[in-house]
Amino acid sequence: xxxxxxxxxxxxxxxxxxxxxxxxxxxxxxQGGRWxxxxxxxxxxETPEQGLARELAEELGISIGxxxxxxxxxxDYGDRHILLDVxxxxxxxxxxxxxxGQPLAWLAxxxxxxxxxPAADRPIISALRLPSLLLITGADPRDxxxxxxxxxxxxxxxxxxxxxxxxxxxxxxxxELAAQAYPLCAVAGARLILNRDPAAVASCPRHGLxxxxxxxxxxxxxxxxxxxxxSASCHTAAELTRAAALGLDYALxxxxxxxxxxxxxxxxxxxxxxxLIEPTPLPVYALGGLGPADLTTAIRHGAQGIAxxxxxxxxxxxxx
Numbered sequence: 001x002x003x004x005x006x007x008x009x010x011x012x013x014x015x016x017x018x019x020x021x022x023x024x025x026x027x028x029x030x031q032g033g034r035w036x037x038x039x040x041x042x043x044x045x046e047t048p049e050q051g052l053a054r055e056l057a058e059e060l061g062i063s064i065g066x067x068x069x070x071x072x073x074x075x076d077y078g079d080r081h082i083l084l085d086v087x088x089x090x091x092x093x094x095x096x097x098x099x100x101g102q103p104l105a106w107l108a109x110x111x112x113x114x115x116x117x118p119a120a121d122r123p124i125i126s127a128l129r130l131p132s133l134l135l136i137t138g139a140d141p142r143d144x145x146x147x148x149x150x151x152x153x154x155x156x157x158x159x160x161x162x163x164x165x166x167x168x169x170x171x172x173x174x175x176e177l178a179a180q181a182y183p184l185c186a187v188a189g190a191r192l193i194l195n196r197d198p199a200a201v202a203s204c205p206r207h208g209l210x211x212x213x214x215x216x217x218x219x220x221x222x223x224x225x226x227x228x229x230x231s232a233s234c235h236t237a238a239e240l241t242r243a244a245a246l247g248l249d250y251a252l253x254x255x256x257x258x259x260x261x262x263x264x265x266x267x268x269x270x271x272x273x274x275x276l277i278e279p280t281p282l283p284v285y286a287l288g289g290l291g292p293a294d295l296t297t298a299i300r301h302g303a304q305g306i307a308x309x310x311x312x313x314x315x316x317x318x319x320x
Contacts (some may be wrong), residue, residue: 002121004080008040009052012070012128013062013089013096017105020128021096022117024058030077031118032174035105037086048085056089063101065091068299071127073281075120084120102269126249127283132295132305134161134252134285136195141166146191146316151181153314155188163193163231165309171200178204188203193231197224205307213239222246235265235286240280252307253277255288255300261309274301284297 013021022035036159038059039121042051044158050160053064070088074081098104109128117125135154139147151162164181166174174196182205185192191207198209211219216232232243234251243251256273267288268276277284283304290298291311298306 005083006080007042007083007085009042009048010037010053010063010084010086010124011052011056011067011089012037012086012124013060013092015057015106017106017108019108020106020110020112021060022105023098024103024105026102030080030152032276034118035112035116036121037124037263038119039086042085048087052087052089056092059099059102060094060096060104062092062094062096064089065093067091069302071124071283071304072278072302073123075118075281077120082120084124084320085282086124088128101263113277123282127304130250130283130301130304131160132162133159133292133312134305134307135159135312136163136165136287136307138165138309139316141169141177142173144180147177148180148184150314150316154182154312155184155190157313157314160188160190161193162190163195163307165195171196173202175204178206194231205247210252216242216246219246222248234284237276237279240276240284244281248282250283250285250304251280252285252287254307256286257289259289270297270301271290273303277302 023038025032025034025036027033038056039052040055054244056062057065067087067089070086073084096104109125112125114122114125121265137147139150141147162185164178166177178194182192193208193210194201194204194206195210197215209224211232213233213235218226229249231250232248234240234243234253240251253276254260255271257267273286285305285307286298286303287307289307290306295306
């Protein structure tokens with residue numbers, strides 16, 4: 001029997017409070033009773049933008065204004081293969097109503113329970129929770145006062161996801177630095193992700209863990225505790241597949257461009273980056289020689305956003 005191959009357009013529609021509109025599937029249909037992001041099948045000859053506009057007009061009675069790609073998720077349900085092509089809808093006209101009688105709800109991404117959504121929708125929730133910029137700390141971590149001052153400035157500039165990278169420190173010094181960085185992040189609503197072997201930071205305050213590629217390869221289950229984010233550095237299709245199989249929340253794929261930190265690494269370029277992340281069912285940040293000016297290009301090629309050291313790390317503070 002030939003399996004159905006279905007291309008579905010869906011909209012993550014945001015209101016001015018950052019909440020997202022979800023609809024409830026009828027009980028009698030596939031995945032019935034679960035909440036989902038509104039949309040439907042792409043018709044032959046339609047562009048994704050045309051299909052999304054038509055579906056949201058039919059389902060909700062609204063007209064799309066500004067939107068952009070958010071994430072593409074491939075999911076195998078056994079009897080059917082779904083490509084869920086999701087766009088973030090930031091402006092629209094009209095008042096959303098359930099044109100087919102379906103219940104509607106506005107939920108903050110942090111309040112969404114993945115268990116109440118189809119499995120294919122769960123990476124969308126992660127993508128909505130994650131910011132578009134991920135700062136990887138730079139400078140010499142052996143000068144903690146200067147590093148923390150730069151970190152404070154980055155948070156003041158609006159950075160909300162921070163990976164504490166300090167390979168030059170031993171485990172004890174790293175834990176001490178993390179203990180000082182955590183309250184700076186927590187008080188501002190930023191998330192601190194620790195880039196260190198999970199066993200070495202088991203008791204450290206944190207919002208998540210980042211796994212180096214070697215650590216990722218050695219694991220047979222997701223590390224960490226419930227509720228925290230876990231990510232990994234990836235450079236190949238196999239590593240992205242491994243990150244997804246372990247149920248990680250997001251990945252970093254590099255290097256997109258040449259970098260000073262890894263001068264011998266062969267750059268992927270944007271076309272290869274997009275090719276590698278296309279089948280990956282989790283958000284992926286582009287990393288390697290990038291800065292804020294590259295964000296639009298990254299999103300156009302399927303990225304969650306960009307991760308960067310020098311491209312996002314503030315200048316030295318007070319001559320430090």
